[in-house]
Amino acid sequence: MPEGDSIRRVADRLHAALAGKPLTRSDLRVPRFATADLTGRVTLGVTPRGKHLLARFEGGLTLHSHLRMDGAWHVFPVGERWHGGPAHEIRAVLGTAEHTAVGYRLPVLELIRTAEEDRAVGHLGPDLLGPDWDPARAAANLLSDPARPLGEALLDQRNLAGIGNIYKAELCFLAQVTPWTPVSALPDPEATLPRLAAAAHRLLAANVGETHRRRNTTGSRRPGQELFVYGRAHAPCLRCGTPVREAPQDGRPTYWCPRCQSGPTA
Template sequence: MPEGDTVLQTTERLRAALAGRTLTRFDLRVPRFATADLTGRTVLDAVPRGKHILVRFEGGLTLHSHLRMDGAWRVHAAGERWRGGPAHQIRAVLANARHTAVGYRLPVLELLRTRDEEKAVGHLGPDLLGPDWDPRRALRNLLADPDRPLGEALLDQRNLAGIGNIYKAELCFMARVTPWLPVGELPAPLATRLVTTAKQLLEANRDRPVRTTTTARTAPRGQGPRDRLWVHGRADRPCLRCGTPVRVADQGTRPTYWCPRCQSGPTG
């Protein structure tokens, strides 16, 4: 599942290509909305909300999409060959005189009234990259179920919106606790710092082409291009902090990574 910074970058590409321009083609290849046609309408904006994307059109309509595990939006210049997957994976085509945006493998795609957007995204917690960010509320949400494993709580978009599996593992490593630690066992200063760090990480990566959580200040000497993340994707490779092999185990339906020496708490 994409992280909030990836969704933000995707939305910004859609906004740059579509906003303020009139649609010359509108094609939704999902049964429920296959007959919808907004050709001739102007795209007003494209905005991210957590991991959701909202494309707004004149006339009070919004196209809501969610990328989940492998969905993608690709933007092409007019006349350029589309690249993103075979034709049968295309779920949406939005085009104007200059650009074409093509949505591939979108598991969530719906056309709704703009006034009803909250029905699609109103359940989300504060958005780490959004104007509604509220660290106090995010912290309260995160700690609401003290027995819940930290990793699960971080991934729950109802608590705070924008954290995916990568940031989950990285945040737990930076907090020096395992993803299976009950959130109620986090000392109050550490819980507060965790929320602050989450915001800092996503902000730092919002414009980066390659996500990085290690920094010149915190990473060990000898860091290479493969060492942009502390633990995620590093199973059996040395921990960048202590050299112990990083471990991996499933947490729910997703793999999670941790260092058995640097991180304290129960393990999967």
């Protein structure tokens, strides 16, 4: 599932292609909204909310989408052949005089009233890359369930919106605890959690512009050293040389260094 920085880049591409222009083409290929026609409406903007995308149109309408594991939005100049999957996987087409945005394999696609967006995204915690970002509130949300493993708490979008499995593993490494460590078992959690939330914000913000390079949390540009532990099972830890370990947490592969990170494991 894309992380918050990836969704921000998708939103920026859609916004650049559609915002301020009337739609010349509108095709929502889901049964519930197949008869909806947005043609002629001006796109007011496309904005991310955590891992959700909100495309707002004049007349008080919002197209809400979520990519989950396999979804994708692609933007093509008019006349360019579309690519991103077979035609039967297309769920949405939004076109202007210059560009066409095509949504493939979108598991969530709904047309809602802009005034009712909270119905779709109101449950989310503060957005790491949004104007509502509040590290103190995010830390309080994480601390609200002290017995919960830190890795699970970081992935819960109700606590803070935008963290995926990659940043979960990297943040636990930076906190020097395993992802299975209960929130309450962190060293001085009331001080540690705001720092961890602030670190999450810095990492995502730093990677928003990384369109041609791999996501980076280490600061190193050496190939294979962009991430501390994620995807590095059996490779030596970049800090201590101990082989990185991997095990599932809540059905997802999770990585940690058994020497640099203390706490329970799977």
